[in-house]
Amino acid sequence: MTDYTKMTKEELIKELEKRDHALSRYEGKTNIEEDPDPLPSLQFKNTKSNLAYLETIKRFSRQLILPEFGPSKQDILGSSAVLIVGCGGLGCPAAIYLAAAGISTLGLVDYDDVELSNLHRQILHTESSIGMSKAFSVKNAVKNLNSKVTCLTHTDSVTSSNIMEIIKKYDIVLDCTDNVATRYLLNDACFFLRIPLVSGAALRFEGQLTIYGLDNGPCYRCLYPVPPAPENVTNCSEGGVLGVVPGIIGTMQALEAIKVLCGIGEPCSGQMLIFDALTTKFRNIKVRNRSQNCQLCGSNPTINELIDYEAFCGARATDKDQNVSILEANHRITCRQLSDMIKRNDHFLLVDVRPSVELEICRLGDPLNVPIRQIESKFSKEKVINAIHETQADTIICICRRGNDSQRAVNVLQEYFPNQRVCDVIGGLTSWAAQIDKTFPVY
């Protein structure tokens, strides 16, 4: 018992205030933040652990006082493992918010290294981490924020042969990738192991979010039984993306993961959240229920094990651009040949088939700009005919950023101009920068 007779007046006042404060709990006045209820699940026995206990309370106090959350949900996060596949624009914000929220274990998957062109959106990587593995870079950032998080890094590509071994350790998987083959791979693997999959996507000014395989919700194959044709798929490298957009969607992936793990609120399953950054609108579209006919999760499944996803999608499981080869060799020239033609003052018409905004970034000389979309949809040949007359060209040379769209352009233009030689530049302006002019911008 406290001996009040030995206290100074100040000590006595303090002691009385403390007791008054304690008493007020019974009158329903005390805020849980000031005087938390006992937290048996967060309690530790020895003194050292007691410090950890007090720090845990303090660190998470703002979410512990949420009636829907509280210590019990904090304990769930503190014993949960989340796998983040893709440590880029979506994966960075997802990882850092989960670490901040007190997740126990983060699996970080990325085979790629940090590049300068990642930094506008992949917010955990820094100038000093260029060249470093993205998974390690995210791990560093996570550890700086919350040293208690266990980070498991995986720097190989996920494939049919390693995915099951990787994801079986996790309670939930976040698809933060940007290619179709990996989306199917993660979907199927998560279904076989009954792990919910929080899927995010961001391109240009738009983002999407949904959860697959949660309770009776649909899987990715229920919605997309057939993969899109590779030429209809655009990634951020080709289509561009405003950096904040994946930031918003990745953050929401972390939020959905927390909700699913803790069983709070209504998770974004059976619905697709679509975010339009330009109009600042979120739309929630109800998507189809789990399909009875789904080849994976339907009543008569035909997919009972992992398959070859690159073959299934006709595209490689990478976020990098892929070179296509459409034309015969005699319709293609090298950068070196183009350079020689320029030096010789040959008569040719250079048609740059990139979107006009990309010519504002860089251009080779003064080309005629006819974007590939115009060439393939509403092409009017007058513009090209006029330019041919002006330049007295006997050859039309199509060029683009990497030498893919230029091949498609040649395919169309040679029908319109059967009397001209029509060819493209292998590797496009990227090859020009690499082989001919090191000062030419690469984007």
Ligand SMILES: [Zn+2]
């Ligand atoms: Zn399905």
